[in-house]
Structure formats: structure tokens, C-alpha cells
Amino acid sequence: MMSRPFKTLAWSILLGMGLATAGLPARADAPVAAKAVANDSNVLRATLDNGMRVVIVRETLSPMVTTQITYLAGGYQTPEGFPGTAHALEHMMFRDSKGMTGAQLNEMTGKMGADNNAFTTNDATQYYFVAPSNYLDLLLHIESTRMNGALLTQQDWERERGAIEQEVSRDISEPEFLAFQKAERILYAGTGYEDDPLGTRPSFGKTTAADLQKFYQEWYTPNNALLVIVGDVDPQQTLAKVKQLFDKVPKRTLPEHVPVKLQPVKPETIASTTPRGTGAVQFMYRMPGMMDKDNAAAQVLLDVLTNARSSLSALAVQGKVLSTNAQLQPFSYGGIGVIEVGFPKGGDAKKAQADLEGVIDDLLKNGAPADLVEASKRSEIAQAEFNKNSAVTLASAWSQAIAWMGLNSPEEAEEQIRNVTVDDVNRVARAYLKPDERVTVVLTPDENGKRPPDSGGFGGSESFNSNERLDAPLPEWAAEKLSKLDMPRWTLAPVEMKLDNGIRLIVQPATISKTVTVVGHIDNNPKLQEPAGKDGVARLLGSLFDYGSTTLDRDAFHKALDDISATENGGTDFGVAALSNQFDRAMQLLADNELHPALPKEGFDVQQETLARALAGEMQSPQYKMMKALRAGLLPAGDPDLRLPTPESIKSLSLKDVKDYHAKTYRPDLTTIVVVGDVTPEQAKATVQRYFGQWKAEGAKPDVVSKPVPVNPSGYVVIDNPYASQDQVLMGQMLALNMHNPDRYALQLGNNVLGGNGFASRLMTDIRVKHGYAYGAGSGMHFDRSRSIFFVQYGSDPDKVAPVNALIRQNLVDMQTTPIKQSELDNARQYEIRSIPVGVSSINSIARSLLDWAWHGEPLDQPMVAAKHYLTLTPAQVQVAFKKYLKPENLMQVVQGPPPAKH
Secondary structure, eight states: OOOOOOOHHHHHHHHHTTOOOOOOOSOOOOOOSSSOEEEETTEEEEEOTTSOEEEEEEOOSSSEEEEEEEESOSGGGSOTTOTTHHHHHHHHTTSOBTTBOHHHHHHHHHHHTOEEEEEEOSSOEEEEEEEEGGGHHHHHHHHHHHHHHBOOOHHHHHHHHHHHHHHHHHHTTOHHHHHHHHHHHHHTTTSTTSSOTTOOHHHHHHOOHHHHHHHHHHHOSGGGEEEEEEESOOHHHHHHHHHHHHTTSOOOOOOOOOOOOOOOOOOEEEEEEESSSEEEEEEEEEOOOTTSTTHHHHHHHHHHHHSTTSHHHHHHHTTSSSEEEEEEEEOSSOEEEEEEEEEETTOOHHHHHHHHHHHHHHHHHHOOOHHHHHHHHHHHHHHHHHGGGBHHHHHHHHHIIIIITOOSOHHHHHHHHHTOOHHHHHHHHHHHOOGGGEEEEEEEEOSOOOOOSSOSSOSOOSOOOOOOOTTOOOOHHHHHHHHOOOOOOOOOOOEEEEOTTSOEEEEEEOOSSSEEEEEEEEOOOHHHHSOTTOTTHHHHHHHTGGGOBSSSOHHHHHHHHHHTTOEEEOSSEEEEEEEGGGHHHHHHHHHHHHHSBOOOHHHHHHHHHHHHHHHHHHTTSHHHHHHHHHHHHHSOTTOGGGOOOOHHHHHTOOHHHHHHHHHHHOOGGGEEEEEEESOOHHHHHHHHHHHHTTOOOOSSOOOOSOOOOOOOOOEEEEEEOTTOSSEEEEEEEEESOOTTSTHHHHHHHHHIIIIISGGGSHHIIIIIITTOOOSOEEEEEEEOSSOEEEEEEEEEOHHHHHHHHHHHHHHHHHHHHSOOOHHHHHHHHHHHHHTHHHHTOBHHHHHHHHHHHHHTTOOTTHHHHHHHHHHHOOHHHHHHHHHHHOOGGGOEEEEEESOGGGO
């Protein structure tokens, strides 16, 4: 899968330093005729003369558009002995095509302010863009060019192979992934699903450009493609443009689909160790595919198991296991159901397995509870309404229904859910969850692991004489469109109010769906507010909101949520998402849980033991050690942000400590609530006042903002991970400014050039595109009220770390000593300004953004404020900011990877 610069590891650091932002409730965000068919004015479906299917949906939440083009060719279709061919071709589609180089593609993506990516599954490969809607013509030009003109040269493949092998190297460092791969081979032996679509080093080693060209010619044809377009577009005009660009692409005869012929499965256990702090027992079962009539019942079955009131969830609630989960990894003609429980390091895996077996045995014997089946169905149907809250999720619903499920529309998938009965769920459970047809995976925590086989010597060469110019002239169909930079249309008009008790309420009406999303944040800082010796009390308190309120015990509370198909979370970051006709009840439940949590003694005892045991293992994991080492390098000794909970500090806590912390920390005068959706400001205020209005604060407001710190000295720490075949590298530096300093805008613009703008950045061009040293490399900056951080992150083989580090440091020095090119500044400016509509293009992103800006003390049109700065900045000003704040000689570096001999 292609990847823009990733921030997963660095995000953990920000969380640990109190710099990360608030969360959200847990809601996510085939055409039938040869002529256009419109069911309503907002949906247009057609099949072109060459067989390409098209769906266009008008969605006007934000002036943006998403395109998703899906080719029905994935891991299943790859030639025998060449797993990963579809994945390799996916990577190569971002390289040169006739009339469009890979560098031009990257530059156009950045100039549009767009995000683009792709993924390969067992059955299909999808390429997607999210961009301002006025650039739809460019997106269609790009996809039609790639459909009919990918060059797929051997030179480009030699370059890209290094990056894709680094992706493999990253994934095979995860014992969990390797175990899933083995289970796939057992459950689907002898079929196209036997090999994971990721691919392997040996398969890529023998793959040639000719192999990729053959696969491209066979499968990347319009009569094997689905194009879904969702956004602020005119459907009829859009269809005319699609026909103009794609009708000329000829159809070709497709290879025959090889039917899935399943072989009997004998029970098997895969035992492995893991560097993670906790272990897991996983039951893996062959499941019906998305095109199977039983797919909907299988999905409801897994939903029943994950329900908060299920017997599976009860294992964790009662403290028998650390965690539970159930999920479906679906294919078109099959799937893998994974049901798992977690256990602590040093815990009894056999007991955990026996507990899990008891749940499954009871389900097979007594059937699924009818009320949980109905609750799961209601939740799935409600999710269809929530899918309308984002052009991306709505487009994905159409793509999945048609390409992967073989249906005509998402409504047909919804109807399948409606038709599921309790008998269907029980029949599917008994047909598929058979003990004698399952693969059992046992992952035991152990920091002393073994590097996976076939993991050495991935990719990378010293030089490629590359012509990957960032300032190459653009194709004529893009140049004029991208030449003029205008300020984007700002579509948000939030209404701000202040309740008598100090709550700041922000309401943004949106009628895109019949839903309401509520997010809230209580300004807090556990590092400053937890009493001495009580480290971890905030985390322990956070785990107890699941137990309901003083009014409704845990089961009654979760049943009340199920009854209205709402998702809710309590804590200092809290929220609820519900259908708009249930807004009042949802807010009542949220307030009840937030202001009057049950905090039962039995729940406290379970969660205290669970957290202490989980921490004991977590602290031994390479990931934990990496985060701790980086924080220790960035912050001065004794800084409060270095406080970390331990098993001992957790065990020392009492229920009174937790209650006291809640009473002291949860204050209305430190609380911001944002309501977005199908509700008026007046309705929202009345409802929030009704349920949160009696909340009172006592005493003076606490100080929750950490003190500024000086720039850190340099440092270098190695964390051994015997499981890894690749080094994960984090480099960081504290910045001597805060988010209210206008210099941040020059730094942000410069960072876009350096490593923040995906494939068009200097770091990605140097490290990935030219040399293939790493799968991804990027830089980021996070500005907060008193502390800010710069970081670089990448993953590569150990022998590539030194040359990558050299490239990073050289690029930093170049940013300080030489003004960036005007063309680079223009690209960065265009990306930052034009991407503004994309940043607030879903209900969730609108809610999250308004909340972040509000409690950080920023204006509620912060992107437009930033845009005015970006318009006037010069290359010299960017250079001055980098010279003033960036200290390459002060970078703290942490490397997690294979043991010392490999470094």
C-alpha cells in the first residue's frame, strides 16, 4: 500500500507529552445499464460503451470531491509463484505514464491540496483521491492517463522495488501479521486466497517489468473497473467529462475467474512470541464471502460478539482476560473471522483459551441473544446513515457494495442486514465456528524473539541518475488550472455560546444526514494534576466510564445506548454520535456517564489489576522503551511530563483516589462541547443546558499548561527488537516557540517542502523515490500552547540508516543555508491553502477541528488565518525560521530494530 508520511510512532510521543488532540466517538466516518440511470437527483449511475461502470453522487458538505477507481484484480488474480504482483503494480501506478511522469503526479497532487493513496486487497485494487472539487477534471485526467498509459519500465521497477521491499520488511517484523499469513495459507490452501496480497522478497526478486506489464494489460481495463465519484459536483456534467476522457480507452477480454475450491480444514495451532507487552489467543475461522448470501448474517454475528453486553466482552469486564475483540476480514468469495482475547505477560494462555472456548461453546449451544442480534442490526443500519457524513465513507460504501459484494448499491447491502434473523445468525455460527475447523493462534509476550526469515538485504541502491524533478513543467491540461491561487471558500459558520456554569458550546448545523455528532474536551494535564505518587490515576479513571453511571449500571447503560444505536465514550475526551431523532436521549446518557460515573468497587478492582498487569508487560516492550527514550531525550530531567505510571503506582491507588481525581479535574469551566449535525443551535443549547447545566465547579481553576522547556541536547539511543527485520527511526527536537507565535507558519510551510507533503517532498524524493532506502520518510511539526516539537520518522534496513540519516541532515542544513526555490514555496503554499476544504470535509473532521481550535485558544477559522500568512511568506523568511528554530546538531534519535550487531 502506498503511504503518505506516517506519524504513528511520533503520535505516541505527543500523547505522552500532552501534545495530542482530542478523540471522537467510534463512528467511522454495480451499475445496471449501458445508459445513465438516476434513482434521485443526487445519484447518477452509468456504464460506458467500453464497460466501465460509473457512480456519481452529489454531496455538498464541503467544496471537495473524492474519486475511487477500483480494478477487480488483487491478490487472488496474481500468477502462481508471484504473490504480490497486484501490490507491485499498485506501487508502479504512481510512477511514469504516457504524458505524465511520477514527479508530475506528485507535484499536481500537492498543488491541488489533495490526498491520494491506494490499497491492494485479495480481490481488488483501489486508487483514490480527495481534493477540492474544482480540480475534478485533473483527477479524471490522471486516472484516465494511468488506465491507458502506465509505462511500467524496468528502470522504474528497480527504483520502486526497494520501497515495496521495505514495506514487506516492516510488516514481517510483526509476529501478528506473520501468524495471520500462516492462518490464511491453512484456511485457503490451494486457492488464490492462500497467499497474502502483500507479496514476498523472493517474489519481488524474480518479478520483472514485463510481468507487471502483462498483469496490467490483462486486468487494468475499463470493463474491469468501477469509478465512484462523490462530492460537491454536478452529476450530469461530471458524467459528460468521464465519457470524454474514458470512452477512448478500449475494452479488452478478461481472463476467466478461477473459482474458489475449498479444501477441508484440520484444526491447527500456531504458537509464536511477540514483543508486545500483552499476549493474545486468536480463533480464526473460514467465513462466508461478501458475495455470499450469508455475509450479512456473519457480519451481525461478529457484531454480537463485540457488543459491550456480550458474553465475550464480559470476560474482560470480569477480569478473566485483559481484552476481547471479534472482527471479520472479508474477501469477495470468502473471509476470515478472528475472535480473540488478550492476556498479560506471564499470564496463563491456556486459561485464556479455555475462557474463549467457553464463550464460543455457549454460543453454539444456546444461540445468540435475540436482543443483541437486533441491536447489532440497528447499529449496522444506523452506520449507513453515518456513512453520509463524509464523501469518502459514502464513496467507500458504494465501492464496496458494487466491486466487492456484487450488489447494485449500498441500500441493497443495508436491506441484507434488515433481512437477517436470529435463526440466520445461529445457523451461520454453527456452520462456520466449528472447533475442528479453526486455526488457533497463541501469541506469548517475550522480548527475546527471532528475526523473521527472508528479511535481509531489502532494496536500496547508491544512486539512480534520477530525473525526478519537483519543478518539471506540468501537463498542459493541468498547468493553467493550477497556476492561479485563490483563497478557498470557507463553509463553516459555527455558533458560539457560553453556559452559566462556564461550558463553552459550539454548534455547527449540517443537514447532510439525519445524525448528530457531539465531542467534548475537559482541559487537563495529568502530569501536573495527578497527586505525587498517584501516577496513572487518570488512566485508571478513564477505564471505568465503561461501567455506566450511578443511575444505570453497566448492562443497563449499554442497553440504553443499544436502544438508540448510539456510540458513546466518557472521560476528559468525551462524546456521543446518534441519529438526530435520538439526540436528546443521547445527550442525557452522555451527561449521566460523564458527570455521574458509577465507579463501582468491583469494576475498580478489575481495572486496577488489568492495568497493572498490562503495564508490567508493556514496559518491557521495544515500543514502550522507544517512546520513553525519546521523551527522556527531549525533556529536561525532572520535568513533570516525564512522569509515567508503573504497576506499583497503579496498585497503590484506592477507589477514593479515583473519585477525588474525578471531582477535582472534571470541571465545567474547563470544558468545551462541539455539536455538529442535524440540529439547530437553539436545540443544541437547550439540550446541553438541560443535562450539563447543573454541573458546578469548586475552587480556582488549576494550571494545566506545562512550562516551556529549552531546546534539548543531541542524543542517540538504540532499542533492541529481536523480532524486527527493519529499523524504525525517530528523530526529534523541541522547538523554542508555541502555537501562538506567527513564526510557526514559516516553519509549517518549510516543513511542507522538507517532508510534510507526501511524495513531492524533498525527503521522500531523496530517500524513497531516488534511492528506495525506505518505504516512507517524512517530517512533521506539532505546535502547542507552551511546547512544540519537530520530528522525522522513517523505517529501513539497518544498513540503510546511516545513508538515510546523512540525507536527512543534509536536507535540514540546506533548508537553513539556502532559500528554497520559489517553485517549491509555491507548491507548499498551494498545498496548505488548497487543502483547507479537505481538512473539514466530514462531520467528524469538522467536529474535531472546531474542538481543537477552541480549547487551544485559536480562532474557529484557523486555517483561513494561516492561509493569509502563507500568501505573504517568502523563501527568505522560511530560511530564517529554519535557521532560528531548527538545530540539526541537537536532534535526539532513537532507533528500534535488530540487535546491535546489525546496527
